[in-house]
Amino acid sequence: MPLRFDFVVLGGGVAGLSFALKAAEHGQVAVLTKRSRDECNTHYAQGGIASVLAADDTFESHIEDTLTAGAGLCHRDAVEVTVREGPAAVRELAALGADFARRRGGELELGREGGHSKRRIVHSGDITGREVERVLLSACDDQKNITFFPDTTAIDLVRDRQSSHGQGRVLGAYALTPAGKIETYLGRVTVLATGGAGKVYLYTTNPDVATGDGVAMAYRAGAPIANMEFYQFHPTCLYHPEAKSFLVSEALRGEGGKLRLRSGETFMERYHALGALAPRDVVARAIDAELKRTGDESVFLDMTHLGRTFLMERFPNIYAACKAFNVDMAVQPIPVVPAAHYMCGGVVSDLDGRTGCPGLYAIGEVACTGLHGANRLASNSLLEGLVFGARAARAGAEEAKGGAPSPGGVPDWDAGAAGDSDESVVVSHNWDELRRLMWNYVGIVRTGKRLMRARRRLDLLREEIREYYWRFKVTRDVVELRNIADVAHLVVECATRRKESRGLHCTLDYPERDDHNWLRDTVVSREP
Numbered sequence: 001m002p003l004r005f006d007f008v009v010l011g012g013g014v015a016g017l018s019f020a021l022k023a024a025e026h027g028q029v030a031v032l033t034k035r036s037r038d039e040c041n042t043h044y045a046q047g048g049i050a051s052v053l054a055a056d057d058t059f060e061s062h063i064e065d066t067l068t069a070g071a072g073l074c075h076r077d078a079v080e081v082t083v084r085e086g087p088a089a090v091r092e093l094a095a096l097g098a099d100f101a102r103r104r105g106g107e108l109e110l111g112r113e114g115g116h117s118k119r120r121i122v123h124s125g126d127i128t129g130r131e132v133e134r135v136l137l138s139a140c141d142d143q144k145n146i147t148f149f150p151d152t153t154a155i156d157l158v159r160d161r162q163s164s165h166g167q168g169r170v171l172g173a174y175a176l177t178p179a180g181k182i183e184t185y186l187g188r189v190t191v192l193a194t195g196g197a198g199k200v201y202l203y204t205t206n207p208d209v210a211t212g213d214g215v216a217m218a219y220r221a222g223a224p225i226a227n228m229e230f231y232q233f234h235p236t237c238l239y240h241p242e243a244k245s246f247l248v249s250e251a252l253r254g255e256g257g258k259l260r261l262r263s264g265e266t267f268m269e270r271y272h273a274l275g276a277l278a279p280r281d282v283v284a285r286a287i288d289a290e291l292k293r294t295g296d297e298s299v300f301l302d303m304t305h306l307g308r309t310f311l312m313e314r315f316p317n318i319y320a321a322c323k324a325f326n327v328d329m330a331v332q333p334i335p336v337v338p339a340a341h342y343m344c345g346g347v348v349s350d351l352d353g354r355t356g357c358p359g360l361y362a363i364g365e366v367a368c369t370g371l372h373g374a375n376r377l378a379s380n381s382l383l384e385g386l387v388f389g390a391r392a393a394r395a396g397a398e399e400a401k402g403g404a405p406s407p408g409g410v411p412d413w414d415a416g417a418a419g420d421s422d423e424s425v426v427v428s429h430n431w432d433e434l435r436r437l438m439w440n441y442v443g444i445v446r447t448g449k450r451l452m453r454a455r456r457r458l459d460l461l462r463e464e465i466r467e468y469y470w471r472f473k474v475t476r477d478v479v480e481l482r483n484i485a486d487v488a489h490l491v492v493e494c495a496t497r498r499k500e501s502r503g504l505h506c507t508l509d510y511p512e513r514d515d516h517n518w519l520r521d522t523v524v525s526r527e528p
């Protein structure tokens, strides 16, 4: 028997929880999370939330910085609503109890990050995401209309193929429960808040849940997907064989951290007038170029001039993590390299989170609202999750109230003749091969030839995964592998189509930006 709700929310990060909190005023909400309730990109966010809160800051300045970072592809309307609705969203979070850093007088202490012309990053030291997640979860727990389903993996969206009035509408999702059963979760409105897909690359700042499930499910359901070529690489992750790409926040450069080569020489001034605080795409490419030129394995982020007391107070989490890997940042520069960090593209959605599939909304990192264009400005994504979570809840509540059909006769999941797998090793091998080929051929700098090579290998892998998927019983590993393969396909497809270099997409075959032909999104969709 299907489980029925008014709102089915896939994902419990900043976007999903912001939606759930508001939607709960209008009906029953189910929140599905793939692992524990708080395991998500949001939990790991360090730097903070960008918003216009200082007396000397203006909306125009934040808008301009966002547009500049986005390299011509931001949708101005999405930028405007995010920036203008940002301060109220941040204040609301503070009113819920978020413990943001404050000055002695009580006003918010604001940090600075790359691409921002002002100090405007609200933060909780260097564990801002953990605080945001804590506060939102605790507020959701006070709401009787919200039910959490942890360790529950959505596999595919349910679409109406039967009723004459709602044909094509998304009715909910099939999901794998902790007991290994596949249940049907039905809602008047279904929300993708599944976050990013960093795991598509070998090295990433993202946790294991970030396998692009939402984009892959939406693509298979026929929703338009855009701008997947713009995968953001964060310039500074701790370089250590056991550090699993631990992020070293951009806020360190905001406080005066210097990027140096092994020789001690600084280099960012050769690449951009803003030096180490240039937009992320510029810094990541500069590091990539310097590593290739020198043959070194990392560059270095030097904080030693700032003193141990300040570093321990302002960046306690990063200080401790570096220390655990025998790097004392108070006396030695931190070895850093770039790693995949943020998906600027995603499921095409409007200013209220509506996608191309009726009944389906997309919010947060999974969505492509047009806010980020070809390159996201630092700390704009927690903000986007807050603002669009609330906007989508308003629109979704209206839709649910306005007679969005309560789904009727939906077929249960059909497992067909699938049996238990006797060769799970295929999954781990394909997983590794895929992430490695994306890193090697579809990384920071691309060429048409490398993209072709990636495409050929991906086609084979996708075929093998498809076969495996239908032959054996569904497991979370297989669901994720299938999704990562679909996401990789979308990144390669979009990157191949874009015949220019812009923002995060850099190809040696077309090194210049071409506004005449390419001042537009790359949109891909397939028949459901």
Ligand code: FAD
Binding pocket: 010, 011, 012, 013, 014, 015, 016, 032, 033, 034, 035, 037, 039, 040, 041, 042, 043, 044, 045, 046, 047, 048, 049, 050, 128, 129, 152, 153, 154, 155, 193, 194, 195, 196, 205, 206, 207, 209, 213, 214, 247, 341, 342, 363, 364, 365, 366, 378, 379, 380, 381, 382, 383, 385
């Ligand atoms: P997430 O927070 O990633 O949540 C996704 C949710 O979806 C999870 O609950 C997951 O379990 C669930 N899910 C996924 N697939 C399924 C499925 N198939 N079925 C059920 N549930 C599923 N941004 C900033 O603005 N400021 C920062 O300082 C900052 N620092 C960052 C530092 C790090 C290390 C990282 C990784 C990111 C950082 N970002 C930062 C980016 C930002 O954290 C994310 O973009 C943002 O938190 C995404 O929120 P979300 O709600 O869209 O997704």
Ligand code: SIN
Binding pocket: 045, 046, 047, 048, 248, 249, 250, 251, 377, 378, 379, 380, 381
């Ligand atoms: C960071 O703290 O450097 C991450 C900020 C972001 O990804 O927006």
